[in-house]
Amino acid sequence: MYRAFLIKYAEIGLKGKNRYIFENALRDRVQAALDRIGRYHVVREQGRIFVECPEDSDYDETVEALQKVFGVSGICPVVVIDSMEWDDITGGVGAYVEEFYEEQNFTFKVEAKRASKQYPMTSPEICAEMGAYLLGRFPALRVDVHHPEVSIHVELRTKTYVYSKTIPGPCGMPVGTGGKAMLLLSGGIDSPVAGYMIAKRGVAVEATYFHAPPYTSERAKQKVVDLARIISDYTGPIRLHVVNFTDIQLSIYENCPHEELTIIMRRYMMRIAEHFAKKSDCLALVTGESIGQVASQTLQSLLATNAVCGLPVFRPLIGFDKQEIVTIAKKLKTFETSIEPYEDCCTIFVAKHPVTKPVLADIEKSEQLLAEKIDGLMETAIQTAELIRVG
Amino acid sequence: MEAYLDNAATTRVSDGVREIMERTMAVDFGNPSSKHRKGMEAERYLRDAAEQAAKSLRAEPKEIVFTSGGTEANNLALIGTALAMRRRGKHLIAAQFEHASVNSPLLFLEEMGFDIDFVPVDGQGHVCLSRLCSLVRPDTVLVSLMYVNNEIGAVQDIAALSAAVKKKNPGVLFHSDAVQAYGKYRIHPKKEGIDLLSVSGHKIHGPKGSGFLYIREGVRIRPILWGGGQQRGLRSGTENVPAIAGLGCAVREIYEEHESKISRMYGLKEHLIGRLAALPGVTVNAVSEPITGCAPHIVSASFEGVRSEVLLHALEERGVYVSSGSACSSNHPGISGSLRAIGLREDLLDSTLRFSFSVYTRENEIDYAALQLGELLPVLRRYTKR
Numbered sequence: 172m173y174r175a176f177l178i179k180y181a182e183i184g185l186k187g188k189n190r191y192i193f194e195n196a197l198r199d200r201v202q203a204a205l206d207r208i209g210r211y212h213v214v215r216e217q218g219r220i221f222v223e224c225p226e227d228s229d230y231d232e233t234v235e236a237l238q239k240v241f242g243v244s245g246i247c248p249v250v251v252i253d254s255m256e257w258d259d260i261t262g263g264v265g266a267y268v269e270e271f272y273e274e275q276n277f278t279f280k281v282e283a284k285r286a287s288k289q290y291p292m293t294s295p296e297i298c299a300e301m302g303a304y305l306l307g308r309f310p311a312l313r314v315d316v317h318h319p320e321v322s323i324h325v326e327l328r329t330k331t332y333v334y335s336k337t338i339p340g341p342c343g344m345p346v347g348t349g350g351k352a353m354l355l356l357s358g359g360i361d362s363p364v365a366g367y368m369i370a371k372r373g374v375a376v377e378a379t380y381f382h383a384p385p386y387t388s389e390r391a392k393q394k395v396v397d398l399a400r401i402i403s404d405y406t407g408p409i410r411l412h413v414v415n416f417t418d419i420q421l422s423i424y425e426n427c428p429h430e431e432l433t434i435i436m437r438r439y440m441m442r443i444a445e446h447f448a449k450k451s452d453c454l455a456l457v458t459g460e461s462i463g464q465v466a467s468q469t470l471q472s473l474l475a476t477n478a479v480c481g482l483p484v485f486r487p488l489i490g491f492d493k494q495e496i497v498t499i500a501k502k503l504k505t506f507e508t509s510i511e512p513y514e515d516c517c518t519i520f521v522a523k524h525p526v527t528k529p530v531l532a533d534i535e536k537s538e539q540l541l542a543e544k545i546d547g548l549m550e551t552a553i554q555t556a557e558l559i560r561v562g
Numbered sequence: 563m564e565a566y567l568d569n570a571a572t573t574r575v576s577d578g579v580r581e582i583m584e585r586t587m588a589v590d591f592g593n594p595s596s597k598h599r600k601g602m603e604a605e606r607y608l609r610d611a612a613e614q615a616a617k618s619l620r621a622e623p624k625e626i627v628f629t630s631g632g633t634e635a636n637n638l639a640l641i642g643t644a645l646a647m648r649r650r651g652k653h654l655i656a657a658q659f660e661h662a663s664v665n666s667p668l669l670f671l672e673e674m675g676f677d678i679d680f681v682p683v684d685g686q687g688h689v690c691l692s693r694l695c696s697l698v699r700p701d702t703v704l705v706s707l708m709y710v711n712n713e714i715g716a717v718q719d720i721a722a723l724s725a726a727v728k729k730k731n732p733g734v735l736f737h738s739d740a741v742q743a744y745g746k747y748r749i750h751p752k753k754e755g756i757d758l759l760s761v762s763g764h765k766i767h768g769p770k771g772s773g774f775l776y777i778r779e780g781v782r783i784r785p786i787l788w789g790g791g792q793q794r795g796l797r798s799g800t801e802n803v804p805a806i807a808g809l810g811c812a813v814r815e816i817y818e819e820h821e822s823k824i825s826r827m828y829g830l831k832e833h834l835i836g837r838l839a840a841l842p843g844v845t846v847n848a849v850s851e852p853i854t855g856c857a858p859h860i861v862s863a864s865f866e867g868v869r870s871e872v873l874l875h876a877l878e879e880r881g882v883y884v885s886s887g888s889a890c891s892s893n894h895p896g897i898s899g900s901l902r903a904i905g906l907r908e909d910l911l912d913s914t915l916r917f918s919f920s921v922y923t924r925e926n927e928i929d930y931a932a933l934q935l936g937e938l939l940p941v942l943r944r945y946t947k948r
Contacts, residue, residue, distance in 0.1 A: 386875070388871065389875075
């Protein structure tokens, strides 16, 4: 019976003269999300976005797709009555109330709009007549124009559109309106969630993954591709840079103090990620770090890691507990994939007692031990990186 | 160069198998249950395959039930027997290191109120005969022992074990998971006291998704799949004609010039063991003296100071394909049950690889693999966790 959806958006409404940019972006994101499941028609008109569904569309599938589009604050299922005859319209709205409300004993008001001003009734007339009709048909209904439990919207265009319910959307901003950032994506639980969080604020996402064959397997890489694929439902297509990190890691292992391995390794990851970020016009790096979760995520460690970056590093999960992150990961359905037991390159070569309060100067001194050779290794890692397009 | 030394995981399909499968898919594609000629034609493939399988075991075609592979054959043997015999007794016995497709159905049966015992094995992977006999009770209905272990290649003296079990309780049925043994040994169930025997097609150059269960005439088991009553009601469902035809062809081929194939494999095995012994910090597990006391196609070796998964991937980069533990359990990393069961040193459990051969394996593949190992081990040992 539902044949269309009205998309509501909240924050975009705050924007000034560039408002149309956000609205167009949202329209495009909605269209792209729906293109994956069928031939939907998405139009932006009069300060809102309207989705017309194909005949064979599935209600749940459509709602699920729309709930993944950032910028959408509400999704209103709309019933279309194929007529402009007043008797058909009242009958249709009556049938709507009968079908979609179990008991017809609420307070309500009718809100009417007519696109064509040629229609013989004005909007207030439509409201009044429709209200009277409904009161006659459902005696337990009561009108409350100030605080109704249900607002029944009736819109007359070339057909008649009826809606009264709103399903919450994910809110946030349309992806792409906030520039682009480079996500350091691992196979863990946190980084895919960080990617989701940054995308929610309208930021498009590219990703860099570091693998260390033969210490990590093809399957570990596949897992990261799978994770990128899952979050691309929210972020849109992701360009994933896969960097072979083995030689750099081995060089650090051979030359540097073992308790500093992880910090130094992360500094090189940041450097490489930043290289790709700048090349792709990303304006920031994004990581899944959260204060104190592991040795490399103490404030001292974050300071030491951060010191190599020129771009700002955003850490959307910085104040989250593990359990809170897991809750989001489960909602995104990345959790099941993240916990597949393939090692990533952070978990090999971990020192038994890694330093938790590194001093930047010491770390920099240790890196000197890598000498000039590291530049060549970095260069090779960057040159040999593989680009995978996901989503 | 490539060296595929993971034939205990799966083997390449032979040309003959591929051809007959193609024919049953594209030309003779009928449903064997159809009453018309197309059905008859398809049925002929089933009959031929059953005859080949029966002949290889010196059994009758009606003693063969085709399944979707070793796992289903094991499930049918264990659950089917337990259900059929449940009024006589509810006790079943298996070896400590059975394959998951024996272990898991047994744990399921335990949940359903059956009583399960696992008999331990020694350092060579052999079931202790006296320990086994001591477990047999008047209400024991089934003993299931793996013919050849999939991870270390240990072979059981099935005839002796079955005889001892049946001497203590003649009513016990004897099942053997012969997935790794079939095609390597000439098995004679009736002589060896085997009532049920599981076979998989893709370990002998047949297709994946093929296999059969031998059920000695006179043994009654219940089906575990219900439906159209195909295969005398024991395995409902339209027969997978291409897979069964392929399996039949693989069975015929594998037992052609069998003795020479097997002695060649033992040659390969000795060759690899020799090459491994020349490398420092390498031990070969569960080898027997003489070498023909263990399976011809499996070598298990432990590499001190190297994690098996890392070594596996390093070898893979150089075109050498092997297994850590067994491929079937590698999806659920964890320590191999077989290696623990034979009492392998704790620090070697996660440092062990399995090399396995087929009739297609060449000596230069083994040389190549050994060469790569020789190069990789010192490099990888430099980077072990300190």
